[in-house]
Each structure stands twice: as C-alpha cells, then as structure tokens.
Amino acid sequence: MYDLIIIGGGVAAFSAALFSVRRGLKVGVLAKDLGGQANSTDLIENFPGLEAVGGLELVSKIKKQAEKFGAQTVMGQVSSIKAGGGGFVVTAYGNQYKSKALILAFGKTPMDLSVPGEEEFKGRGISYCASCDAPLFKNKIVAVAGIGDINLEAALLAAKFSKKVYLLSKTDKLVGHPALLRAVSQKNNIEILPFVRIDSIAGKGTLNALELTDLKLNRRRVLPVDGLFVELGYVVNSGFVKDLVDLDELGQVKVNADQSTSKEGVFAAGDAVNRPYKQAVISAGEGAAAALAAYDWLMKKQGGAGLTSDWTQIKRVK
Numbered sequence: 001m002y003d004l005i006i007i008g009g010g011v012a013a014f015s016a017a018l019f020s021v022r023r024g025l026k027v028g029v030l031a032k033d034l035g036g037q038a039n040s041t042d043l044i045e046n047f048p049g050l051e052a053v054g055g056l057e058l059v060s061k062i063k064k065q066a067e068k069f070g071a072q073t074v075m076g077q078v079s080s081i082k083a084g085g086g087g088f089v090v091t092a093y094g095n096q097y098k099s100k101a102l103i104l105a106f107g108k109t110p111m112d113l114s115v116p117g118e119e120e121f122k123g124r125g126i127s128y129c130a131s132c133d134a135p136l137f138k139n140k141i142v143a144v145a146g147i148g149d150i151n152l153e154a155a156l157l158a159a160k161f162s163k164k165v166y167l168l169s170k171t172d173k174l175v176g177h178p179a180l181l182r183a184v185s186q187k188n189n190i191e192i193l194p195f196v197r198i199d200s201i202a203g204k205g206t207l208n209a210l211e212l213t214d215l216k217l218n219r220r221r222v223l224p225v226d227g228l229f230v231e232l233g234y235v236v237n238s239g240f241v242k243d244l245v246d247l248d249e250l251g252q253v254k255v256n257a258d259q260s261t262s263k264e265g266v267f268a269a270g271d272a273v274n275r276p277y278k279q280a281v282i283s284a285g286e287g288a289a290a291a292l293a294a295y296d297w298l299m300k301k302q303g304g305a306g307l308t309s310d311w312t313q314i315k316r317v318k
Contacts, residue, residue, distance in 0.1 A: 001100065003101065007105060013029055013103075028071075028073075030078055030092050032129070035055060047281055058280065078090055093124075105269045107234075110129075111233055111234065124205065125227050131157060134154075138162070139162070142162045143166040143228050150233070196213065196215065210225055252272060254274050267290040271283065
C-alpha cells in the first residue's frame with residue numbers, strides 16, 4: 001500500500017511527488033501520459049530560475065527529481081476510485097492500487113478516440129504518450145492518430161524506434177509547423193495514410209490491428225500494427241471523481257486554502273482545481289502545498305502533531 005497516490009503526469013503531479021517523497025512517504029504517481037498540458041508548450045520563459053525550457057522537458061526534470069528520492073511512476077489512466085477500509089482503492093488499466101491518501105493533479109488529460117476496442121487495449125498497445133512509450137515499440141510497426149504538432153512530433157519520435165510508422169489522416173493534408181512537416185516527409189519509415197478513419201481496434205490480449213475506412217473510396221481495410229499512439233489534445237476529465245469530491249459547474253475540483261477537497265484524505269492541485277490562473281509555476285506551488293497538506297493529514301491520523309509549518313505558528317500582533 002502507498003502512503004500517497006498522486007493522479008496526474010504534469011507539473012503539479014510531480015511537484016507533489018517530489019515534496020511528499022522528500023517527507024519520507026511511499027508515493028505512487030499514476031499518469032495517463034507524461035507532461036499533460038505542458039506537452040502543448042514548446043517554450044516556457046517565465047518559470048523562476050529557468051531562462052527557457054520546453055514544457056515536456058520541465059516535467060521530465062521534476063519527474064526525475066521525484067524518482068531520485070523514491071517516487072514510483074506507473075503509466076495508466078485511472079477509471080475509478082473507491083474509498084473504504086481506512087484508505088482508497090484506485091483502478092487504472094484494470095490494475096488496483098491502494099493508498100492512505102490521494103492528490104488529484106490530473107489537470108487536462110489526453111482525449112480518447114472513442115472507438116470500439118479502445119478501452120480494452122489501453123496500456124496493451126494503445127499509448128497516449130509517445131515520449132513515454134515509443135522505446136517499447138522498438139523494431140515494431142505502429143500507427144499514429146492525432147492532430148497538429150503533437151501528432152507530427154509523436155510520429156517523428158516513434159520513427160526513431162519503430163521499423164514502420166503509419167501516420168493516419170482523415171484528409172490529404174497534414175496540419176502543423178512547416179519544420180515538422182518537412183521532417184516527417186524526409187523520414188523513410190513514416191508512411192502517411194490519407195483519407196482514413198479508425199472504426200475499431202482489434203487484438204488478442206494486445207492490439208494487433210486497426211479496422212479502417214477509406215473515406216475516399218468508402219472501403220474497409222485492416223491495418224496490422226503492434227501499437228497505436230493517440231495524440232488528439234487534452235480535456236478536463238473529472239467524471240471519474242464526481243462521486244468522490246465536490247466539483248464546480250465547469251467540472252473543476254473545489255479546493256480549500258490548503259488544497260484539501262470535500263473528501264477527507266483527498267487533496268488536489270493544478271489545472272483541474274477551481275483556481276482562476278493556470279500556469280506551470282502555479283501548478284508547481286499548488287502541488288507542493290497539496291503534498292505538505294497530505295503529509296500533515298497523514299501524520300495527524302497516526303497520532304502525531306503533523307507539520308510544524310510557519311503559518312501555524314503565526315500570532316497576530318495587536
């Protein structure tokens with residue numbers, strides 16, 4: 001059992017992991033992808049202490065720090081959370097993880113294709129994080145389905161490891177930065193398949209084929225592949241916690257000053273909470289605050305005094 005499970009893969013999640021594991025907690029991070037919304041940011045120039053850094057690079061640095069001190073990262077999309085027995089049971093990709101406390105830091109999560117077979121093969125051939133999983137498909141055949149620059153970047157990264165990459169498009173024209181489009185066109189192992197739509201995903205145990213429709217010829221075809229990278233952008237997906245914590249009208253998690261939620265033992269941070277400003281530095285601060293609050297709560301549950309924080313020692317001067 002973990003002391004603390006953190007749900008998310010962005011700045012808030014790994015900042016929370018870093019601060020909580022440094023307090024000696026056993027910490028697990030469950031992430032559908034690495035980077036979250038930061039993946040859509042090529043350059044961050046207003047993060048204190050760093051003149052310029054890419055969004056994914058920033059998250060990767062914080063992740064590395066947290067793992068250096070013992071945090072464990074598991075790639076998986078959380079589908080349900082159940083409270084009981086003095087803790088929580090979190091289900092992700094069919095596996096269950098137990099913890100005493102939770103931090104919700106899922107921010108904006110990758111969008112699904114929403115086709116038959118997708119749920120079955122998540123984590124079994126389908127990935128929403130090429131930067132995380134591309135090396136797992138070394139010398140294999142993969143497909144990439146998505147939009148914009150993140151789609152092209154995923155194809156280029158996959159091409160470094162896979163022997164064949166199919167880049168799927170519903171039209172005959174890919175959209176993205178000219179430099180990325182040029183790089184894709186120069187890769188011998190990337191083949192663009194225009195005018196195709198994924199209708200379903202098939203396999204036995206793991207993904208082994210995509211069932212496509214040729215939109216131009218209105219003809220069905222089967223494309224044998226070993227993996228599929230989905231790069232459709234991000235959405236705030238809080239439906240899996242709607243029965244656990246209070247949400248606002250936008251589906252954001254309501255938090256108190258210490259990042260606690262309406263459910264005892266559950267804290268939240270980052271883009272998923274009902275705070276007006278969504279910036280990497282704010283997410284980092286909220287993640288750290290949530291971690292300290294979770295540690296404080298856990299220590300008090302064990303009969304300790306909790307944190308001796310500066311703010312608890314403040315006395316008003318009259």
